[in-house]
Amino acid sequence: MIGFLGAGRVGAQAALEVASAGVDDVTLVDIVPGLAEGEAMDISQKIAETGVDVDVKGSTDFSALKGASVVVITAGMARKPGMTRMDLLERNAGIVAAVAKEVAKHAPSSIALTVTNPMDVMNYVVLKRTGFPKGRVVGMGGLLDLSRFKSTVSAMLDVSHSSLSSLVIGEHGESMLPLARYTTVGGVPLTKLMDETQVELAMETTRRVAIDVISKKGATVYAPANGVFRMVRAIALDKREVVPASAYLEGEYGVEGVCIGVPLVLGADGVEKILSLDLNEKESAQFKKGAETIRQGISAIQSVF
Ligand code: NAI
Numbered sequence: 001m002i003g004f005l006g007a008g009r010v011g012a013q014a015a016l017e018v019a020s021a022g023v024d025d026v027t028l029v030d031i032v033p034g035l036a037e038g039e040a041m042d043i044s045q046k047i048a049e050t051g052v053d054v055d056v057k058g059s060t061d062f063s064a065l066k067g068a069s070v071v072v073i074t075a076g077m078a079r080k081p082g083m084t085r086m087d088l089l090e091r092n093a094g095i096v097a098a099v100a101k102e103v104a105k106h107a108p109s110s111i112a113l114t115v116t117n118p119m120d121v122m123n124y125v126v127l128k129r130t131g132f133p134k135g136r137v138v139g140m141g142g143l144l145d146l147s148r149f150k151s152t153v154s155a156m157l158d159v160s161h162s163s164l165s166s167l168v169i170g171e172h173g174e175s176m177l178p179l180a181r182y183t184t185v186g187g188v189p190l191t192k193l194m195d196e197t198q199v200e201l202a203m204e205t206t207r208r209v210a211i212d213v214i215s216k217k218g219a220t221v222y223a224p225a226n227g228v229f230r231m232v233r234a235i236a237l238d239k240r241e242v243v244p245a246s247a248y249l250e251g252e253y254g255v256e257g258v259c260i261g262v263p264l265v266l267g268a269d270g271v272e273k274i275l276s277l278d279l280n281e282k283e284s285a286q287f288k289k290g291a292e293t294i295r296q297g298i299s300a301i302q303s304v305f
Contacts, residue, residue, distance in 0.1 A: 001024060001025040001026065001027055001055075001067050001068050001069065002015075002018055002023065002024050002025070002026050002027070002068060002069065002070050002071075002072070002232055002236065003026075003027050003028075003029065003064075003065040003068035003070065003071040003072065003103075003107060003110070004026065004027070004028045004029065004036075004071075004072045004074065005029050005030075005062075005065070005071055005072065005073045005074070005075050005099050005102070005103065006029075006030060006072075006073065006074035006075035006076065006099075006115075006116070007028040007029070007030035007032075007035050007036040007039045007058065008030070008035075008074060008078070009078070009219050009221045010074045010078075010115060010219075010220075010221055010224050010225055010228070011028065011030070011072065011074035011075075011115075012028065012039040012043075013221050013222060013225035014072060014074070014115075014224075014225040014228035014229055014232070015028055015039065015040075015043060015056070015072075016043050016046070016225075017225055017226065017228075017229035018228075018229055018232050018233070019043050019044075019047055019052065019054050019056050020043075020046065020047055020050065020052060021052075021229070021233065022047075022052045022053070022054055023054075023232060023233050023236050023237065024054060024069070024236050025054045025055040025056070025057075026040070026043070026054060026055070026056045026057070027040075027056075027057045027058070027059065027064050027065060027068065028040055028056075028057070028058040028059070029058070029059050029060065029061070029062055029064055029065060030058075030060065030075070031060060031075075032060075033060055035058075036058030036059055036060065037057075037058035037059065038058065039058055040056045040057050040058030041058070043056045044056045062099075062102040062105070062106055063106050064106075065102070065103065065106040065107045065110075066106050066107065067107070068106075068107040068110045069109075069110055069111065069235070069236065070110055070111045070112075070113055070232055070235050070236060071103045071107050071110045071111075071112050071113065072113045072115060072228055072232065073096065073099060073100070073103070073112060073113065073114050073115060073116055073122075073126060074115045074116055074228075075095055075096065075099045075116060076088065076091070076092035076095045076096060076116040076117070076122075077091050077092055077095075078117070078219055079117065079211075079214055079219075080214070081211070081214055081215040082211075082215075084173065084174060085117040085118040085119070085172070085173045085174075086118050086173060086174075086293070086297060088116075088117050088118060089118055089121060089297055089300060089301060090300070090301065092116050092117065092118075092122060093121070093122070093125055093301040093304045094304060095116070096114075096116050096122045096125045096126060096129075097125050097129050097304035097305075100112070100125060100126045100129035100130045101129055101130075103126070103130055104129070104130040104131060104132070110136070111136045111137075111138065111235055111269075111270040112126050112130055112132060112136065112137045112138070113138055113139070113140060113228065113231055113232065113235075114126045114137070114138070114139040114140070114246070115139070115140050115224065115228060117172075118172070118173055118294075118297055119139045119140070119141045119172045119173075119246060120139060120141065120171055120172055120173070120246045120258065120259045120260050120261070120290075120294045120297075121259075121294055121297035121298055121301070122139070123137060123138070123139035123246045123248075123259040124248070124258060124259045124294070124298055125301070125304060125305075126139075127248055127259065128305055129304070129305075134247070134248040134250075134271070135269055135270045135271040135272065136269075136270045136271075137247075137248065137259075137270070137271075138231070138245050138246065138247055138264075138266065138270055138271050139172070139245060139246030139247075139259060139261075140224070140227045140228050140231055140245060140246075141172025141176075141227075141245070141246055141261055142167075142168050142169060142172065142243065142244025142245050142246070142261040142262075143226075143227035143230055143231065143243055143244060143245065144172075144220075144223055144224050144226075144227040145168035145172060145176050145178065145206060145244070145261075146166055146167065146168045146178075146244055147223050147226065147227065148168075148206045148209050148210070148223065149166055149168050149178040149183075149202065149203075149206040150164045150166055151209075152202050152205045152206050152209070153166070153183065153185075153190065153194075153202050156194070156198065156201075156202060157185060157193060157194070159185060159186070163185050163186040164183065164184070164185055165183065165184050166178070166179070166182065166183040166184075166190075167179045167182045167183065167244055167263060168206070168244055168261070169244050169260075169261045169262055169263065169277075169287065170260060170261050170286060170287045170290040170291075171260060171261065171289075171290025171291070171293055171294055172246065172261055173290065173293065174207065174293070175286055175287075175289045175290035175293055176206070176207055176261070176290065177261075177283060177286045177287055177290065178202070178203045178206050179277075179283065180194070180199040180202070180203065181280070181283075182277070230243065231243060231245065231266060234266040234267065235266060235267065235268060235270065236268075238267045238268035239266070239267060240265050240266070240267040240272060241265070241266050241267075242263055242264070242265055242266075242275065243263070243264065243266050244261050244262065244263050244264075245261060245262075245264055245266065245271075246259045246260060246261050246262075247259060247260075247262055247264055247271045247274055249262070249274070249291075252274050252276065253276075253277075253279070253284075253287055253291075254284070254288065255287070255288065255291045257295070258291050258294045258295050258298065259294070260287075260290060260291050260294055262274050262275070263275040263277065
């Protein structure tokens, strides 16, 4: 069973995708009375027509997570127009610290998948508060940033999304690092198709596009839910898929003691391997800037540990 802790916009949409694809049974938990149950009923009624036979349940009781193989954590506040992800730090740290304890209590063998922002810092909170080994705590952010980079680049080049293969690592925040040098368009390096100014424009657009969506519709939902779905499916089906995601580093990329986005192999055991990359000076500086922001975020919430 896949648990969803938080049945708001992203949690419910991701649960819908996981259930609709028949990946596994789904249980939603939210503190708002009736919300998780209502979402579960709605999803159940949708998959009934499409002929998918998984059980979808909802509850306000954390013990409903018992037996979950993956718990997706979206509990907390979302950004309002004009806010950065880091503006949510203090409010969400308390919530995530509390729910992480519930995950450890009711689903002690699960893999925790952190989504709540600022995600890399929250992923660290989940790691420390569950006490899980580092491989069983992973955060979704890179796949969403990647999906935004692909959307931007394919529009600029006027080519199919399916022709793009790319990677976005680093902080899921203002210092995210779309890697143009590791992006190919049908096998052709992106750097052969775009000059430096265009690459910079694509990277900058990727960094700020989320806030455009938030100012227009109030939240980002479908693109993040797809990232969650991809990661849940990779774990549940032991796909050993290579995805950019937040993991705890112990010296990789010259960084120690924070969770940050890196390419990794995701399978039934969670983070099965972190892949190393050669970063040039500029890329490495951007990656380290993100790591420093995350480190400062962690220092600011010491009271939750
Ligand atoms: P939302 O407000 O629609 O849903 C959050 C849900 O959490 C609410 O239903 C609320 O009742 C619930 N909740 C709050 N405290 C709880 C607790 N202690 N136990 C259980 N449930 C609790 O927000 P939305 O749009 O779903 O976003 C959720 C989080 O995900 C936000 O922090 C947002 O910034 C983040 N996010 C992260 C992304 C990423 O790429 N990592 C992308 C999009 C959103």
